[in-house]
Amino acid sequence: MKTISENRCFGGVQGVYSHDSSACGCDMTFGLFLPEEAETGPVPVIWYLSGLTCTHENAMVKAGAQKWAAEQGVALVFPDTSPRGEGIANDEAYDLGQGAGFYVNATQSPWAPHFRMWDYITDELPRVLFNGFEVDEDRQAITGHSMGGHGALTIAMSFPGRFRSVSAFAPIAHPTASEWGRKQFTAYLGADESKWAAHDSTLLMRTRGFDGPVLVDQGAKDQFLHLLMPEALAEAMAARRQNGTFRMNKGYDHSYFFVSTFMEDHIGFHAEALYG
Amino acid sequence: MKTISENRCFGGVQGVYSHDSSACGCDMTFGLFLPEEAETGPVPVIWYLSGLTCTHENAMVKAGAQKWAAEQGVALVFPDTSPRGEGIANDEAYDLGQGAGFYVNATQSPWAPHFRMWDYITDELPRVLFNGFEVDEDRQAITGHSMGGHGALTIAMSFPGRFRSVSAFAPIAHPTASEWGRKQFTAYLGADESKWAAHDSTLLMRTRGFDGPVLVDQGAKDQFLHLLMPEALAEAMAARRQNGTFRMNKGYDHSYFFVSTFMEDHIGFHAEALYG
Numbered sequence: 288m289k290t291i292s293e294n295r296c297f298g299g300v301q302g303v304y305s306h307d308s309s310a311c312g313c314d315m316t317f318g319l320f321l322p323e324e325a326e327t328g329p330v331p332v333i334w335y336l337s338g339l340t341c342t343h344e345n346a347m348v349k350a351g352a353q354k355w356a357a358e359q360g361v362a363l364v365f366p367d368t369s370p371r372g373e374g375i376a377n378d379e380a381y382d383l384g385q386g387a388g389f390y391v392n393a394t395q396s397p398w399a400p401h402f403r404m405w406d407y408i409t410d411e412l413p414r415v416l417f418n419g420f421e422v423d424e425d426r427q428a429i430t431g432h433s434m435g436g437h438g439a440l441t442i443a444m445s446f447p448g449r450f451r452s453v454s455a456f457a458p459i460a461h462p463t464a465s466e467w468g469r470k471q472f473t474a475y476l477g478a479d480e481s482k483w484a485a486h487d488s489t490l491l492m493r494t495r496g497f498d499g500p501v502l503v504d505q506g507a508k509d510q511f512l513h514l515l516m517p518e519a520l521a522e523a524m525a526a527r528r529q530n531g532t533f534r535m536n537k538g539y540d541h542s543y544f545f546v547s548t549f550m551e552d553h554i555g556f557h558a559e560a561l562y563g
Numbered sequence: 564m565k566t567i568s569e570n571r572c573f574g575g576v577q578g579v580y581s582h583d584s585s586a587c588g589c590d591m592t593f594g595l596f597l598p599e600e601a602e603t604g605p606v607p608v609i610w611y612l613s614g615l616t617c618t619h620e621n622a623m624v625k626a627g628a629q630k631w632a633a634e635q636g637v638a639l640v641f642p643d644t645s646p647r648g649e650g651i652a653n654d655e656a657y658d659l660g661q662g663a664g665f666y667v668n669a670t671q672s673p674w675a676p677h678f679r680m681w682d683y684i685t686d687e688l689p690r691v692l693f694n695g696f697e698v699d700e701d702r703q704a705i706t707g708h709s710m711g712g713h714g715a716l717t718i719a720m721s722f723p724g725r726f727r728s729v730s731a732f733a734p735i736a737h738p739t740a741s742e743w744g745r746k747q748f749t750a751y752l753g754a755d756e757s758k759w760a761a762h763d764s765t766l767l768m769r770t771r772g773f774d775g776p777v778l779v780d781q782g783a784k785d786q787f788l789h790l791l792m793p794e795a796l797a798e799a800m801a802a803r804r805q806n807g808t809f810r811m812n813k814g815y816d817h818s819y820f821f822v823s824t825f826m827e828d829h830i831g832f833h834a835e836a837l838y839g
């Protein structure tokens with residue numbers, strides 16, 4: 288593992304690290320904020336999964352999360368959204384290929400060799416994190432924005448017991464019914480739609496739910512509402528009697544201005560579960 | 564109007580009054596909490612509509628609302644849920660007739676002469692209130708529990724501009740599709756279902772929505788979930804992009820123990836709109 292940068296931040300350290308990823312077959316970079324408390328022992332951690340076009344860096348510099356994480360004494364990990372580099376498949380569209388891994392293991396050509404973000408986020412990066420830093424594996428929570436909200440919700444529901452709480456900002460909530468989903472699942476997973484269901488938050492909420500609290504925030508002026516389909520998830524959460532809150536916030540769009548506005552609530556929500 | 568009782572309460576006065584109602588053709592009783600601030604001028608008001616079997620008294624003594632209303636300087640009005648008395652139609656069932664007005668104007672025999680709770684709540688009682696007490700007609704909010712949550716939501720959406728905010732505790736959310744609704748609407752309004760749509764929160768949310776913030780709390784262990792149908796309302800709120808929050812609260816049932824737990828949040832929510 289290579290340290291790319293470490294900066295003092297709200298009494299803790301904002302680091303950026305890279306490592307050779309066997310899941311993705313390339314170097315992968317991630318951000319990690321450790322609060323001051325990590326100097327004396329393991330701290331709880333919140334995973335933040337980013338959206339389309341993002342690297343590890345966008346949320347790290349724009350979401351304003353470190354202040355609240357420092358107050359709560361929790362770490363934040365900011366993974367990249369796909370494999371990257373020369374020799375790795377890509378597409379001209381912003382929503383396929385590099386920057387658009389969709390948190391799945393691709394099975395189709397040309398994506399299968401490197402696009403294994405599911406394994407990277409759920410298996411490889413956790414080992415890197417828990418072996419290399421003062422982060423407590425028994426106290427994890429997960430959140431994300433847009434494609435990352437999709438990742439957070441699907442991963443949380445797929446690993447019962449691993450995460451104490453899950454939240455999402457404007458998640459891609461029903462990708463098997465949306466062009467943000469159908470296009471990518473066809474490319475990465477193939478045309479057999481039965482393979483897609485494990486990667487749709489609304490379908491997972493209907494069949495499994497989450498054994499802990501859920502918080503979803505959505506902007507009512509989000510320019511991508513027709514692609515996100517929040518109403519499907521809201522209905523599924525209520526129908527399942529899922530312990531959780533779904534908020535539709537007047538006037539907010541899809542940007543980091545929206546994310547940063549509600550970040551304090553989300554970090555506080557997770558801290559309550561992590562310290563409960 | 565007759566004063567039945569007045570008690571000092573959190574620095575203000577909890578009163579109970581009765582008056583001759585022309586809408587209902589009988590004496591009607593209501594509770595009114597006025598905070599200390601009402602001694603010097605008009606204060607904002609939150610309407611609290613009660614559920615099946617309740618009178619004006621249940622929420623007044625069991626919901627624990629006065630403490631928070633006193634802190635915020637807002638009045639609370641607690642109407643009865645139906646006409647009452649000898650010579651007024653009734654039914655042996657707890658969910659039809661006296662104590663079960665459903666906030667509609669009945670058009671069918673034997674209910675039509677007295678069961679006019681829509682007019683009573685939206686027209687007659689407001690005049691009594693604003694003429695007789697230091698309550699500010701320009702700053703109104705409305706909430707309710709169960710059948711009263713149904714009343715609060717349907718009335719708020721039917722009088723745009725009257726209420727700055729609306730909330731509900733475990734509302735009967737989709738009565739045209741539930742046996743808490745179909746039975747009563749058939750009795751009060753007749754078999755023509757087109758007459759029912761104006762009294763269904765989910766249908767009104769789909770067609771109109773509410774021009775202000777909405778807060779709905781529901782208990783996940785509510786014994787009446789199958790009759791309340793909160794998932795229909797949650798879906799309609801999200802699909803409309805309604806400014807609002809829908810919370811499913813783990814472990815809570817349908818009782819006043821649930822209502823009182825979340826009362827502080829609801830009074831605070833309304834106060835923000837009333838003073839905004």
